Amino acid sequence: xxxxxxxxxxxxxxxxxxxxxxxxxxxxxxxxxxxxxxxxxxxxxxxxxxxxxxxxxxxxxxxxxxxxxxxxxxxxxxxxxxxxxxxxxxxxxxxxxxxxxxxxxxxxxxxxxxxxxxxxxxxxxxxxxxxxxxxxxxxxxxxxxxxxxxxxx
Numbered sequence: 174x175x176x177x178x179x180x181x182x183x184x185x186x187x188x189x190x191x192x193x194x195x196x197x198x199x200x201x202x203x204x205x206x207x208x209x210x211x212x213x214x215x216x217x218x219x220x221x222x223x224x225x226x227x228x229x230x231x232x233x234x235x236x237x238x239x240x241x242x243x244x245x246x247x248x249x250x251x252x253x254x255x256x257x258x259x260x261x262x263x264x265x266x267x268x269x270x271x272x273x274x275x276x277x278x279x280x281x282x283x284x285x286x287x288x289x290x291x292x293x294x295x296x297x298x299x300x301x302x303x304x305x306x307x308x309x310x311x312x313x314x315x316x317x318x319x320x321x322x323x324x325x326x
Contacts, residue, residue, distance in 0.1 A: 178317075179317035181236075181247060181256050182237060182247045183246070184241050185317075196304070196307035196310065199303045200300045201227065203303065204300040216297065218269075219273065222266045223307070225266070226263050249325075250326055264315055267311060271305045274301040
């Protein structure tokens with residue numbers, strides 16, 4: 174098996190997962206600081222996606238920690254395929270949520286909507302930025318796992 178740094182079960186993968194946990198949790202916190210985000214579907218969508226990404230990343234970070242501590246990489250193609258599929262789906266969902274929130278926030282702030290008072294739009298923009306960063310790390314994880322999958326087959 175070719176050792177790909179960043180693929181599932183390595184310390185680089187743990188670092189990517191840790192970044193995903195931090196960014197998705199922070200995005201979720203910034204979005205939920207105000208109760209008015211329920212008024213807009215795109216804000217609810219990003220909250221839901223980040224609520225799925227956080228436990229996904231935590232569970233895979235725990236699996237990476239277990240693999241690193243035992244110094245044993247997972248050699249199961251099915252497992253890596255499931256991780257790859259999950260990372261890809263979560264990546265596209267988080268990209269969609271981040272783009273939706275960024276565009277809705279920009280539209281609301283350019284219209285001078287009353288929801289943008291008290292710096293709420295800046296909180297939503299920070300949440301979208303953190304979701305973009307989480308998307309980037311999810312995409313990197315998916316690409317590293319895709320790169321290492323042919324060596325298992």
